[in-house]
Amino acid sequence: xxxxxxxxxxxxxxxxxxxxxxxxxxxxxxxxxxxxxxxxxxxxxxxxxxxxxxxxxxxxxxxxxxxxxxxxxxxxxxxxxxxxxxxxxxxxxxxxxxxxxxxxxxxxxxxxxxx
Amino acid sequence: xxxxxxxxxxxxxxxxxxxxxxxxxxxxxxxxxxxxxxxxxxxxxxxxxxxxxxxxxxxxxxxxxxxxxxxxxxxxxxxxxxxxxxxxxxxxxxxxxxxxxxxxxxxxx
Numbered sequence: 001x002x003x004x005x006x007x008x009x010x011x012x013x014x015x016x017x018x019x020x021x022x023x024x025x026x027x028x029x030x031x032x033x034x035x036x037x038x039x040x041x042x043x044x045x046x047x048x049x050x051x052x053x054x055x056x057x058x059x060x061x062x063x064x065x066x067x068x069x070x071x072x073x074x075x076x077x078x079x080x081x082x083x084x085x086x087x088x089x090x091x092x093x094x095x096x097x098x099x100x101x102x103x104x105x106x107x108x109x110x111x112x113x114x115x
Numbered sequence: 116x117x118x119x120x121x122x123x124x125x126x127x128x129x130x131x132x133x134x135x136x137x138x139x140x141x142x143x144x145x146x147x148x149x150x151x152x153x154x155x156x157x158x159x160x161x162x163x164x165x166x167x168x169x170x171x172x173x174x175x176x177x178x179x180x181x182x183x184x185x186x187x188x189x190x191x192x193x194x195x196x197x198x199x200x201x202x203x204x205x206x207x208x209x210x211x212x213x214x215x216x217x218x219x220x221x222x223x224x
Contacts, residue, residue, distance in 0.1 A: 042216070
């Protein structure tokens with residue numbers, strides 16, 4: 001089956017620093033990758049959608065200059081949280097779809113804690 | 116607007132059957148998904164329905180009625196490990212998933 005990995009699984013950083021999260025599709029080419037954020041006891045919130053080689057489409061209310069997304073290849077997308085603040089602490093999950101565009105395969109998630 | 120409704124929490128007994136309902140309103144429709152999410156983990160795929168009717172997969176079944184904008188997930192022979200949140204998501208005309216808030220299922224012995 002399709003596998004999506006994320007790195008790191010957990011990260012703690014100081015307020016004001018930047019953190020990069022990688023999302024990789026291991027055994028398929030991901031035409032589209034999605035970045036979600038999930039706060040405790042809440043559902044998934046879509047942050048942005050990215051297609052390989054093009055700029056990401058951000059959801060309303062998500063600051064594109066703060067959450068930088070790069071989808072440089074068909075197997076790798078990165079999310080960089082710039083100038084992180086404690087309120088950015090959350091569970092960040094990526095997912096990817098292949099050519100069928102139907103099922104989204106989720107990565108294991110990255111828990112970010114900003115101190 | 117686009118909207119997914121599902122109950123916030125349900126409780127059931129080990130060995131029993133539980134049905135989790137979901138109603139949806141989306142711009143266009145490309146299928147209805149159910150995902151399971153254990154606390155602290157990413158969602159895992161359970162089922163996909165795009166045609167009306169019941170899809171059975173082991174202890175889990177999913178039903179769809181497109182005319183009613185309604186789906187349910189049926190879990191049989193409940194086990195303690197089934198305690199999790201169950202997320203309903205509708206795929207709209209842009210192939211984007213619109214997510215429900217999830218139903219937390221609590222299984223009691």
